[in-house]
Amino acid sequence: MSQNLFADMRAHVVEALSDLLPVLTPEQLARVEVTPTRDPAHGDMATNAAMVAAKPAGRNPKELAQALAERLAALPLLSAAEPAGPGFVNLRLSPQALLDQIPVILTAGEAYGDGDAGAGVAVNVEYVSANPTGPMHIGHCRGAVVGDALAAVMAKAGFAVTREYYVNDAGGQVQALAWASYWRYLEALGSPITPEEFDAAAPSGLQYRGEYLIPVGQALRAALGPILATPDLGIADPATWFETVRDLALDMMLTEIRTDLELLGVRQDVFSSERKLLDSGAADVAIATLAADGLIYEGVLDPPKGKTPDDWEPRPQTLFRSTDFGDDVDRPLRKSDGSNTYFANDIAYHADKIARGSAILIDVLGADHGGYVSRMKAAVKAVSHGAVTLEVVLCQIVHVMRGGEAVRMSKRAGTFVTLRDLLDEVGRDAVRFTMLMRKSDAQMEFDLDQAVAQTRENPVFYVQYAHARCRSVLRAAAESLGATETTPEALAGADCAALDDPQELALIRRLIAWPRLIEGAAMAREPHRVAFYLYDLAGEFHMLWNKGRDDSTLRFLQADDAAGTRARLALVAATATVIRSGLMVMGVTPVEEMR
Incomplete structure (x- = not known):
């Protein structure tokens, strides 16, 4: 069995459809899809196969869906296959098919979800x-x-x-950078020229006067002294200084950018x-x-x-x-x-x-x-x-907010929020996760208060907390059962038959959706889907945790039920594995414990 149950099921559907209708071409079969149902009450998956094939085969789509459902119902993976609507077939995975994915996840580790849809392109x-x-x-x-x-x-x-x-180290903006850096150089030398006099002498288009250019001027002064200015510390012929100033300024700005990117984990x-x-x-x-x-x-x-x-x-x-x-x-x-x-x-x-x-x-x-x-x-x-x-x-544009008001918090730039300021304020993990909680082409508000809150409304906290809870359970289990009994390899061999509560099965269903989610996000070029998925996965785990507080039979560690404990530890370890896999894609830290 592969990691991707949706891909496995699609292969079964295509095989059954080809047996029913040998006249179908590969191009027609390529349109067959197996997707999650919109309503879990209707099953785990649905296929459009009968609707795709009906017209080219000259068949009634409802009748074809019935015939296809009868064939698919015999698969060990399924507990039910039922025609629905104008020609869909709803598919319900058997409990054993769900349980069989837990060792698949634990064996794959963080590589769970790795796929071949990209075919090395x-x-x-x-x-x-x-x-x-x-x-x-x-x-x-x-x-x-x-x-x-x-x-x-x-x-x-x-x-x-x-x-x-x-x-972009060519063009008018780089020329403006060089001239503005030269002004900061003259300023560092103590030149008597005023900003107004400099502007009058310089070409039009001077745009950069932020405080971040002060170090550039100071570096030029430290490296070269006054040789790029006239003897009275005035403006020299640009031919004598332009390339030197431009190259040093660009090098310093790129160093700043690389540092910012490193801090952001990019x-x-x-x-x-x-x-x-x-x-x-x-x-x-x-x-x-x-x-x-x-x-x-x-x-x-x-x-x-x-x-x-x-x-x-x-x-x-x-x-x-x-x-x-x-x-x-x-x-x-x-x-x-x-x-x-x-x-x-x-x-x-x-x-x-x-x-x-x-x-x-x-x-x-x-x-x-x-x-x-x-x-x-x-x-x-x-x-x-x-x-x-x-x-x-x-x-789209991002608006930084605090207390419902727009924020201008940059000291060096003055007119905009720098990345460094934002990272200092809320940290890398919150920045990265929050940026991916909206589709990129939608405008967003980055709420500083929410980004540091330890509540469900803060998505990065909510997801990291789920991972930390998983790790806490596994650490406690290692202390009582021994470290060798709680490794992924050991838990992959657990008998998971005890996992029969609807909330446990709901969590497994969420876990097995991860490989398909990765494939869909990649093909649609929509990385925000990962953030949404992890938030929902964390929600399923937190619900199981809370249910266990009310129902002692669902608690992860039970002294009088060794088999049930191993099964639930396997589920906890699988959940932690998928959360780590997703957070690694997002460049967010899978924390071991919350402080």
Whole structure:
């Protein structure tokens, strides 16, 4: 028996359906599904097999469901198979089939739920990719957690995952960073130039004056002294200092970002530099490749929506035929001055990821990039000749709240909540779990009070508490029965026949849903499903715990019932195993005890 009972049952359903209707094609059989029932009163699973097969086979779906149910009812896995509705078949697992999964879980350990749905397909998940021009803030935090958890879910489901950070170390924002860092350098030297005088002399677009740049200026002063300034500590020719200041500032900001990511428990396998990519001429190569395929032309775009003839200047541009690939308008690759657009640079970057062997590209982006999705999907389809797909996961804004009021708690940044501040306030586990308690494309409120509360309303506490309770039971059992009797290997051999209470069976049903949950979350690119599942699993365990307080026969440790004790310890150990497996995917600590 495999870990995934839903996959096993689907194989049985397909076999039975093929016997009944040999005329069905593999494509038609591929549409067969076995899913949980919406109402547990109707059974554990349901299949659409009769409805899928009825039309191509020319059969009545209700009659076909009846015939299919009669065949499936003979399976040892099932205690019942009944036709329902317009052609579904409801399936109820036998109690023994449920109990047989406990040793499967204990034998697999935290690897329970590992699957092969991904079939080793190479996936590149790019996330965070914050401009290295300042501290990471809470908006970056959500994308970091979602991307990291998605990568973990897909790896567990059998995909070959590469986690990537694209360092935007080129363009106007980096120039602004260099100039702002140079101002902090002059400030560290004690320059008499005022901020207003500096602004008047510097190019427009200076955006960064946060206190986080003070250390950059001080580092420049410590390393180089006054040599980057004029003798009177004024502004020197940018040609003499720009690259030095830019490179040091970028290096310090990236060090800060890497530290923040480490504190958050987020890791990436690859850090790609935009500047290195562009310096290699990759954007020009990408444009030339599209041109060779006949996908580039010189043209004039229609005015954007909302523009009037008075404020629109039509001009010839180098355009990509993105409408050939589903976009709503062709997109410029070069500006009228001959320089490449940001879009052209992004095409080059995605072409680079494709060249490195990725079959699926997933970009985790802020919701403000929503308008960029269609053109990038078109570009990826074009440069890969349809062989590679781009998927985009959008993360909506996060509002930090305390006592029902919005919070601005950053000392260094001043205008936004930094990731470091949030981690200092509530800790990594609460940040990660809370970020995954809403679907990424839904706006969310991060309630600081709730994130530290020791109540059911705090999901990370509720789940960690369930794991801690499991571990507490197992420690107590080890003291009374001996450590060798309470190992997963020993408990995997327990006779679980004593587990017949409805709440015990409900908990087992929740446990066996984990492999299917992982597969579904991976295929739908929805890591928040893991958080929801763990919260529900914790609820089932807490209910059994509380029921045992009222009914002594359900208590986990019973001096006069050795067999029942071993059975219940096996269930507790299996529950702890699945919670750990889920928390590891989420990057959250499975604590041993609550303080």
